[in-house]
Amino acid sequence: MSAVLTVAEVSRSFGGVRALHNVSLAVEQGAVHCLVGENGSGKSTLTKIIAGVLSADAGTVAMAGHEPRSGVNPGLAIREGISVIYQDLALFPNLTVAENIAPCERTASLTPHWRWRSSAKRAAAAALEELGSAISPTTVVERLPTAERQLVAIARAMTRRPRMILMDEPTAALTHQEIDRLLALVRRLRDEHSMSFMFISHKLNEVLELADSVTVLRNGVVASEGPAADYTIERLSNDMTGRTISSARPTKAPTGREPRLTVTGLCVKGAVEDISFEAAEGEVIGIGGLLGSGRTELALSLCGLLKSSEGSVEIDGVALRPGHFQDAIKRGIAYVPEDRLTEGLFLDRSIRDNAAAAVASEHTSRLGALNRSALHATAEHWLGQLHVKTPDYNDAVNTLSGGNQQRVVLSKWLARRPRLLILNGPTVGVDVGSRHDIHETIRHLAKDGTTVIIASDDLPELLAVAHRVLVLSSGQLRHDILTGDLTVQALWEAISADSALS
Amino acid sequence: MKRILGIAQDAPSSFVLVSIGALYVAFIARNSAFIELPHQFAILRSSIVIGIMALGLLLVLISGGIDVSFTAVAVLSMYSTVQILNGVDYGGPIVVAFLIAAAIGGLLGLLNGALISLLRLPTLIVTLATLTLFRGFMLFFIGTDRIRELPAQMKPFARSTIVSVATPNGGKASLHVGILLLVGLALAVAVLLRWTPFGRAIYAIGGNRQAAERAGLPIRRVELGVYGLAGSMAGIAGVVDAALIRAADPFTIVGTELDVLAAVVIGGAAITGGRGGVLGTFLGVILIALVDSSLVLAGIPTEWQKLFVGLFILAGVMLPALRTWSTRTDPRTIE
Numbered sequence: 009m010s011a012v013l014t015v016a017e018v019s020r021s022f023g024g025v026r027a028l029h030n031v032s033l034a035v036e037q038g039a040v041h042c043l044v045g046e047n048g049s050g051k052s053t054l055t056k057i058i059a060g061v062l063s064a065d066a067g068t069v070a071m072a073g074h075e076p077r078s079g080v081n082p083g084l085a086i087r088e089g090i091s092v093i094y095q096d097l098a099l100f101p102n103l104t105v106a107e108n109i110a111p112c113e114r115t116a117s118l119t120p121h122w123r124w125r126s127s128a129k130r131a132a133a134a135a136l137e138e139l140g141s142a143i144s145p146t147t148v149v150e151r152l153p154t155a156e157r158q159l160v161a162i163a164r165a166m167t168r169r170p171r172m173i174l175m176d177e178p179t180a181a182l183t184h185q186e187i188d189r190l191l192a193l194v195r196r197l198r199d200e201h202s203m204s205f206m207f208i209s210h211k212l213n214e215v216l217e218l219a220d221s222v223t224v225l226r227n228g229v230v231a232s233e234g235p236a237a238d239y240t241i242e243r244l245s246n247d248m249t250g251r252t253i254s255s256a257r258p259t260k261a262p263t264g265r266e267p268r269l270t271v272t273g274l275c276v277k278g279a280v281e282d283i284s285f286e287a288a289e290g291e292v293i294g295i296g297g298l299l300g301s302g303r304t305e306l307a308l309s310l311c312g313l314l315k316s317s318e319g320s321v322e323i324d325g326v327a328l329r330p331g332h333f334q335d336a337i338k339r340g341i342a343y344v345p346e347d348r349l350t351e352g353l354f355l356d357r358s359i360r361d362n363a364a365a366a367v368a369s370e371h372t373s374r375l376g377a378l379n380r381s382a383l384h385a386t387a388e389h390w391l392g393q394l395h396v397k398t399p400d401y402n403d404a405v406n407t408l409s410g411g412n413q414q415r416v417v418l419s420k421w422l423a424r425r426p427r428l429l430i431l432n433g434p435t436v437g438v439d440v441g442s443r444h445d446i447h448e449t450i451r452h453l454a455k456d457g458t459t460v461i462i463a464s465d466d467l468p469e470l471l472a473v474a475h476r477v478l479v480l481s482s483g484q485l486r487h488d489i490l491t492g493d494l495t496v497q498a499l500w501e502a503i504s505a506d507s508a509l510s
Numbered sequence: 511m512k513r514i515l516g517i518a519q520d521a522p523s524s525f526v527l528v529s530i531g532a533l534y535v536a537f538i539a540r541n542s543a544f545i546e547l548p549h550q551f552a553i554l555r556s557s558i559v560i561g562i563m564a565l566g567l568l569l570v571l572i573s574g575g576i577d578v579s580f581t582a583v584a585v586l587s588m589y590s591t592v593q594i595l596n597g598v599d600y601g602g603p604i605v606v607a608f609l610i611a612a613a614i615g616g617l618l619g620l621l622n623g624a625l626i627s628l629l630r631l632p633t634l635i636v637t638l639a640t641l642t643l644f645r646g647f648m649l650f651f652i653g654t655d656r657i658r659e660l661p662a663q664m665k666p667f668a669r670s671t672i673v674s675v676a677t678p679n680g681g682k683a684s685l686h687v688g689i690l691l692l693v694g695l696a697l698a699v700a701v702l703l704r705w706t707p708f709g710r711a712i713y714a715i716g717g718n719r720q721a722a723e724r725a726g727l728p729i730r731r732v733e734l735g736v737y738g739l740a741g742s743m744a745g746i747a748g749v750v751d752a753a754l755i756r757a758a759d760p761f762t763i764v765g766t767e768l769d770v771l772a773a774v775v776i777g778g779a780a781i782t783g784g785r786g787g788v789l790g791t792f793l794g795v796i797l798i799a800l801v802d803s804s805l806v807l808a809g810i811p812t813e814w815q816k817l818f819v820g821l822f823i824l825a826g827v828m829l830p831a832l833r834t835w836s837t838r839t840d841p842r843t844i845e
């Protein structure tokens with residue numbers, strides 16, 4: 009076999025931060041090469057250097073049959089047959105799905121193409137169909153939810169049938185079904201078309217399922233590499249973090265405590281029907297279910313971001329005003345959204361300011377003066393707790409790696425010390441080590457009396473932190489399972505059982 | 511028709527249409543002379559010059575930039591063209607005047623584009639600087655006199671009409687031929703924006719510049735093209751203006767920047783880029799021309815004119831924002 013892509017001793021720094029140091033790797037023709045590493049270990053930076061979007065300070069990148077290069081020239085990389093799914097997607101929000109997937113042309117020619125619209129529509133529909141998605145090609149991308157934008161970005165990379173596709177966390181926002189379809193498609197393109205892939209993911213089981221070979225990055229250097237057969241999940245996470253990560257279980261469920269949250273007969277039009285449950289002080293409740301099961305809608309209606317049509321949500325015995333987020337915040341509820349990139353971060357403001365954003369009012373005196381040092385201390389405490397990796401909290405949030413941005417969102421809400429914390433996919437795009445840390449933080453919060461509701465796609469995550477899991481299907485509460493010694497398999501069966509029938 | 515002029519990018523068109531309709535009703539109620547042909551033709555006539563400049567500015571706004579120098583470009587191109595043609599005692603067809611002005615304007619626009627690419631400064635800053643620069647160059651080196659003797663063929667152009675209708679009181683109402691030029695240019699820009707790779711690249715760059723870079727789009731070339739075209743449009747508008755007022759006046763047009771900008775923004779182009787279309791711009795221009803030329807007839811003091819334009823801009827800008835705000839129903843895009 010021959011290498012289609014060769015990365016030779018690439019280094020790159022940002023200011024004083026060394027993002028990559030002497031990284032070399034080779035991707036074989038017709039193979040899937042997985043790149044794993046903690047948040048901030050340099051995966052996206054390497055992707056961008058290969059794509060010609062960033063320059064390398066030293067070292068070169070070469071596609072088979074082309075000159076080695078190290079400069080900025082994305083057009084050249086595309087012509088060499090490289091397609092990229094960027095972590096931040098890099099879609100055009102103002103254009104339609106069809107045009108994002110099959111643009112009019114990548115030149116600036118003045119000759120009209122009278123029929124490009126219909127041919128783009130056809131190409132886009134075909135590409136989306138391969139992914140099993142029913143997104144309408146004429147929708148404008150800014151109207152799509154995150155998962156569908158992700159699918160559009162994937163379809164765009166696939167439709168060009170390039171020699172090689174770089175995929176930077178393509179599955180972060182997707183559901184199980186969508187992931188399965190994507191992985192099957194990658195395998196098919198690899199086997200039938202001998203296409204090559206560089207695949208980045210924090211979901212290690214996915215990595216082992218798909219990879220032919222693996223490179224593990226740690227702090228910008230190659231920690232280990234080899235054929236996938238040499239790796240297990242344990243070895244991957246050890247190599248990534250340099251420490252042993254054990255799978256933990258939640259601490260004992262609290263008993264005999266007062267209910268903190270009481271939900272009675274909650275309905276949201278078209279999404280959730282007649283849901284009732286209680287959550288005690290210090291209890292962690294998971295919400296599981298497939299996409300469209302009403303999982304996200306339930307979480308949103310609990311914190312007033314979605315207006316419920318019937319039923320009530322009570323905190324410590326007092327009912328919340330439905331559809332009133334400000335009221336929910338005042339009563340001690342915090343909600344951490346699943347999409348950190350479009351929600352909840354001021355990308356060009358400093359990390360510290362972002363983390364402090366939700367607690368500024370608490371540190372303001374009656375006369376309106378801000379106690380800056382106390383505010384910063386609070387922000388830094390939580391940034392430290394969540395191990396946000398940066399040389400300086402004054403740097404802008406957009407200089408952080410994707411996973412570290414997610415931690416800033418978490419710090420922001422944890423700093424409020426909420427009574428009820430609602431998390432939606434809290435570890436999407438977060439590496440195993442930090443995932444472990446975030447779970448640990450959740451357990452701690454619960455032990456100190458915070459009630460936590462966690463909606464997640466990630467079943468091991470639910471089992472690791474939740475005392476109980478509510479399983480939703482078609483907007484109805486189907487099961488209320490104590491996690492005790494529940495297995496992932498059993499939970500998966502409970503979640504997928506009803507949807508198989510419908 | 512909708513398809514041709516690109517209504518997809520023209521979401522706020524309905525707002526402009528409603529405003530135009532409301533103004534008509536209000537004006538007719540105050541003064542029935544308003545609806546008579548002479549006045550209607552006058553509105554169209556006064557929309558020609560701002561309309562042509564608005565088309566150029568539309569391209570710039572969609573690409574995510576802004577240009578305030580186009581009025582200076584228009585006057586400088588027009589004035590130099592007239593001097594050149596007078597200098598050689600030119601008597602041929604007027605097309606040549608348009609071509610020369612478009613070429614001069616295009617060069618000045620390219621200068622804008624090059625400065626923007628090279629300096630990587632905000633486009634507002636660069637074009638503010640070139641506005642003053644072009645203006646100063648014009649007044650200092652080229653001239654400050656109003657030239658009354660236009661090249662021979664510009665006079666017949668000034669008198670050419672498409673239709674001429676006798677009015678009941680014995681006068682004549684004529685629609686100036688320049689409106690055909692505006693419509694022709696509008697169609698050309700609509701085709702450019704909707705069907706050429708160049709046009710689509712303008713939308714892409716305005717929508718997400720970083721993504722456009724990553725997609726390998728020739729951003730610099732597109733930007734040069736956009737500012738060059740805006741300059742050419744301004745040059746053509748300058749010559750039309752000279753023909754309409756039958757003189758090359760160094761002090762014409764300058765000062766209408768905000769009217770033109772208002773027309774384009776009311777027509778649905780976003781200052782932040784990526785949005786806007788020809789139909790919306792066209793309607794925006796009509797609305798501005800309507801306000802500009804009708805308030806007097808309706809017996810409303812001219813001082814109010816600016817206030818009206820300001821109110822329309824405010825409403826036109828707020829409306830799409832309100833709309834996106836209220837249609838965000840998908841829970842995953844809330845907040």
Ligand SMILES: Nc1ncnc2c1ncn2[C@@H]1O[C@H](COP(=O)(O)OP(=O)(O)OP(=O)(O)O)[C@@H](O)[C@H]1O
Nearest residue numbers: 022027047048049050051052053407408409410411
């Ligand atoms: N534009 C930038 N300016 C400054 N620092 C940057 C910039 N881009 C990346 N970095 C830094 O480079 C390092 C590597 O970042 P990179 O995005 O490659 O990480 P990653 O492995 O993709 O992480 P994640 O899994 O969180 O996406 C980080 O420390 C990050 O803060």
Ligand SMILES: [Mg+2]
Nearest residue numbers: 052095409410
């Ligand atoms: Mg990354």
